[in-house]
Amino acid sequence: MxxxxxxxxxxxxxxxxxxxxxxxxxxxxxxxxxxxxxxxxxxxxxxxxxxxxxxxxxxxxxxxxxxxxxxxxxxxxxxxxxxxxxxxxxxxxxxxxxxxxxxxxxxxxxxxxxxxxxxxxxxxxxxxxxxxxxxxxxxxxxxxxxxxxxxxxxxxxxxxxxxxSHLANPPMSTGLVWDAFSRIATGYFKLALLSGFLVDLHEFLAALPLSGAGTLRLGTILGGAAASYTLYMYYNFAGYMDVVIGLGTLYGFRLPENFDRPFASGNFLEFWSRWHITLSNWFKFYVFNPATKALVSRWGTRRATPYLGVVAYFVTFATMGIWHGSTPIFFVYGLFLGSGVSLNKLYEIEGRRLLGKQAFGRLRANGPYAALCRGLVFTYFATALMCFWMTPRTFGHVVQNPLGAVVAFLVAAVFAAVILETGGRARSASAGARVTFQRITQGDAARPVWVGIKAYAILLLILMNTTGVPTFVYVPF
Amino acid sequence: MKILVKQVAKLVAVLALCHVALLGVSLWLYPIQARVDTIDHENSLFRDQFQSAVNLSLESGFQDDEQVIIVGPSNALLGFRPDEVERRMPGVRVHNLATASMRSDEIRKLVQMAWSIMPEEHRPRTTFVVSVIFTSFPSAGSIYMRREAGVAHEIRRSGSFRELDDEIDPRWTGLALRTVTLLRRPLALVDAWRDDLARIVSGTRNFLLVALRNGSLDTDLLGKSRPPLAMLFPRADSEENRQMNLSMLRYFTTAKGTALAAAQFEELSALVRWAGDNDVRLRLVGMPVPSWVRDGLPYYDDYRNQLDPILRQMRSLPSVRFIDLHDADLPMWDATHPEPARTGDWAKALASALEAP
Known part of the structure; x- marks a missing residue:
């Protein structure tokens, strides 16, 4: 089922x-x-x-x-x-x-x-x-x-x-019901169509031969495969969340949100407050906080405490990565996540120390810098996820060309930064149009028509999709 | 509870209205016709030929009494035009389900599908005409064999059949089958729009229809070649063009070597056996092949050798007959296709042979 x-x-x-x-x-x-x-x-x-x-x-x-x-x-x-x-x-x-x-x-x-x-x-x-x-x-x-x-x-x-405790008389209104229908339809669009397209693209790119590939070809193929896999994971998982949160509303539950535009994150720490939010919070409560407390109580000094936070971050995210699976590759994934978050934290501590709090704050607010950071976050996460799909053969090609891999990573980060920045600007530019559209479609009479047409169109597209619906990616975890 | 039920009812009503609206659009654009002719729908709702062959068959259910159903590759599609055949066979409805570069396995599946969806009382009044030509038995390395889409694919997509041991059984029959097919029309309409978009983006066109409409062919189109390729063959009006025809046929039918696919002959044999077992009136038509093709192709002898046992097998089956037009002197455009302006001659030859005792 x-x-x-x-x-x-x-x-x-x-x-x-x-x-x-x-x-x-x-x-x-x-x-x-x-x-x-x-x-x-x-x-x-x-x-x-x-x-x-x-x-x-x-x-x-x-x-x-x-x-x-x-x-x-x-x-x-x-x-x-x-x-x-x-x-x-x-x-x-x-x-x-x-x-x-x-x-x-x-x-x-x-x-x-x-x-x-x-x-x-x-x-x-x-x-x-x-x-x-x-x-x-x-x-x-x-x-x-x-x-x-x-x-x-x-x-x-x-x-x-x-x-x-309120389920005997759950909060239910016409608006809530249509919100739920709309959310479920959007979820199916992401889960059954968008993620299906992305996983097909990923599989196509991942199957391309890499023997004798130069830096450009290697970077393009691996970058494309990594990006499409990351977006596939996102839309698959976020789509599933939309479906269950929407269904929850119909029972009277308000399930917590799990995603909040993660690729708009300016750093890796922020990313984890936007991606799989409830899991991150769980690890914060039950791993990070106790680990920090234990470390501070044992070695805490005014100078050392921030650095102990770096260690706690590493332990937390390495644990989170390792939790994802039972094979050694998940250990590598855990180290990847732990290193990313702790290095990010270390960079923040040192940045503030060297530049001062205000100057570091200004740097973070700088447009091109912020865009590059977003690109780096996306690229680093996409690289970490390569653990789930990269074959030993592909890994061998990367190892044979380490300089190429580094160059490809940096180019991909800049490329991702440009795309994310363009997307962000397009989103801001279309804000007015979206508000107008919402005003038109949110009315009591217009809502059922709009949501109905949207649901019908998505249903039609799912039925037309002959390549099949992708499975929910998080089931094995 | 009341709120939820009321809103669900509203949602269902909007979904139903959307479906009815799209169904209406598709019926307005492409009304249901009594005759099924693949080529009429080449650029319509059921965008490509396999789709039209399958979907229009399901939709029509072949309701006419005395009827001829033509199945085969592009020479049957272009040569046996239904109106031209009907003019020569008064009182008989002719359907043409042929599809460019159709293989023997696809022919068998389409014939069996047409038979299975037909009302039982019409079966005794139905004749299947299956064109037989060497291109329907392509070897494994040829471009025809590598084609991904096919009749079986479209039958599967129609959602109206179950597949058991390579046999296709309709899930519904009669009115129920036609209703389900009709209800699926909006899906096909949107599918067609999607295909249109893909064609605009990829820049490909249907060369078969272009060739038929213009009555002339341009070898420059070969650069963009993709199936259906048949009508891209240059007009065989010079030795140079004939050689080009032959080299293209070699590439498309066998790629390398001189043997055709035995498995495809087995499909034809299975079709003959099935027709004999079920008392299906089946006419295999050996399609015209000019002498320069017979002499110029290295695998033509192999074709005849593999066909012979099937022809012998037919002799013991009263409902199956072979109509040999292989050597008939009919006007040809190229190695296998009719001269577009002279398809009436082909229709006449078929009608005469069908009416012969």
Whole structure:
């Protein structure tokens, strides 16, 4: 049951109908639980594949309740270690290759995001931020909501609880419903069409021969393949988010945003506050903050503290990168991310120290400099993502021509800067036209017509697309 | 609940209105016709020939009583014009589903599709005319074999069939099939607009239609060559042009070597067998081939040798007959195609042969 399948639309229609027909909050909770169970069971080939997931959830629930009841540090630490250990074992990370694997096949789809939610409940349950005991049904609905089970967004439990308590009479207005329809249509455009076109382009470029290629050819092909892959990832993931956030609205949930024009970021630190926002926030709360606190308490001095932040950034983002997958290449990806963010932080510290706060601020506001920074952020991220698609053969070509690779990187950064700057200017220039267009299409009478035409056009294009809809890229993570 | 249901109803209403509007536009631009002729729709709703052959067949369902359905490559498309054949066969409706450079496997699939969507009561009153020429059996390295799109592709795209063991079964029959096809029209219309855009961007044109309309050919077009290429062949009015015809045929049909694809002959054999088993009236027409082509092509003997067992196989099948026009003295433009101004002669030859006892 993929998001673009007819089955998914039927499933959502039935689930929404049952949800809104349910007479009480309690009944609606059960409808949500049943919907989640059906979605999970249908998505994997057989429900029996979800047995490890069920064990993980039950143990997680027990740990959370114990952490809330006892507020014991050793017990909570042990629970976290066991939970993370089980996750590493089930996901089959190469560090646990020495352990015998489970004999029966099983599915780990969605396990990563369940882990984040369980750890959040554990830590916040222990430190008293979540005071009321978490009921089992709510725990399941929170951890396994079909809207965010696969890849987020990672909503905080307090926020979920507040919205969930109003589900008997969820906030629903004509405007909200049309916002949701429009968002879902846009999401499908990104997910099923735009990302499909980009992945085709990427596969075409990535398959081009590189033997004997000069710097220009190597840079052009690899740059094009990297850029198209990055944009594919973005539109695929952001499109999925649009769909689930839109659907969430129809149930009465306001799921948190996960993307905010990430390629407009002026530096790598800002990028992570715009890309996969809820994951970045999770790592900020549960890795960066504790790591910084621990480092500062041990080695913190007035001069050293900013540099300890650099180390904490490295640890946080390296962990985030490694979390993405169980093979050694994700370790490389983690180092890439960690290095990028920590070097960025170091550059900021040194820039402020050498130029002074105000002069450094002026430099950052300088147009060409800011544009170049945006280009560098995009290019660096695209380079990091090459870990996911570059073959050893392609890597060999890059290694054979290291100077060419560096030149290609810098040229690509300038090129990306020009494109992003042009895009940004076009966006600013068309702001007036967009406001006028919105005014015309947002009226009570015009809205259904506009959204309907948009949805129809997208539906038609999806049906016409003979190359097939790309799969959701984040499922394996 | 009420708000949601009301807005969903509004959305569905707008979607339905959009669909009806686009359906109306497509029917206004391209009304449904009783006769199916691929070439009439060359530059219309169902943009290219494979699409038109498949979609128009589905839409029409072949409703006429006594009917002839012509299937084959471009020489059948250009040579057997339906109105010219109908003039010589009063009371018979002629449909032409031929498509430029059609291979034997595509011919088989199209014949079987036409048969499967036809109302059962019309089957006994239907004759399939399948043109047989060496170009329908291209070897693996030739440009025809490397062509990506085809009848099977279009049948798949139509969404109206299930494929089981290489057999194509309609999901629906009769009115339901035609309704589904009609409802899919807006999709084809937008598809056609997209193709138009692609053609404008890529600068390609349909040479077949250009050649047919102008009645003259320009060898300069060869620089932009892409299938359908058949009518790009220069007029065979000089020795030099005849040699060019032959070298092009060698390239397009076999690329290298002198043998045609045995697998393609097996497709023809399968078609004959299927027609015999299902009592389908099938007329294989050996298409005209000038003597300078027969003598000048290294694989012509191979073609005849591989065709012979199929002709022998046909002798035991009462519903299948071979009409040999290979040696007929019909006006030719080039190695395989009719002289555009003299297609009536071709129609006459076909009509006479079909009406012969």
């Amino acid at each position: 993929y998001f673009t399948s007819v089955e998914f639309f039927v499933f959502v229609a039935l689930s929404l109908l049952a949800f809104h027909l349910a007479p009480s909050l309690r009944a609606r909770r059960w409808v949500l639980a049943a919907s989640n169970a059906v979605f999970m069971a249908v998505l994997v080939a057989s429900p029996t594949l979800l047995v490890p997931m069920a064990v993980f959830l039950v143990c997680g629930f027990v740990f959370v309740r114990v952490a809330q009841a006892r507020q014991s540090r050793p017990l909570t630490v042990a629970s976290i270690v066991i939970t993370v250990g089980a996750f590493v074992f089930f996901k089959g990370y190469s560090v646990v290759d020495f352990l015998p694997p489970l004999l029966e096949p099983y599915s780990v789809v969605g396990l990563s995001y369940v882990l984040f939610r369980v750890l959040h409940l554990l830590v916040d349950g222990y430190n008293g931020a979540i005071r009321t005991p978490v009921p089992f049904l709510l725990f399941l609905n929170y951890c396994c909501s079909f809207l965010s089970w696969l890849s987020g967004p990672i909503q905080r439990y307090e926020e979920f609880l507040e919205q969930e």
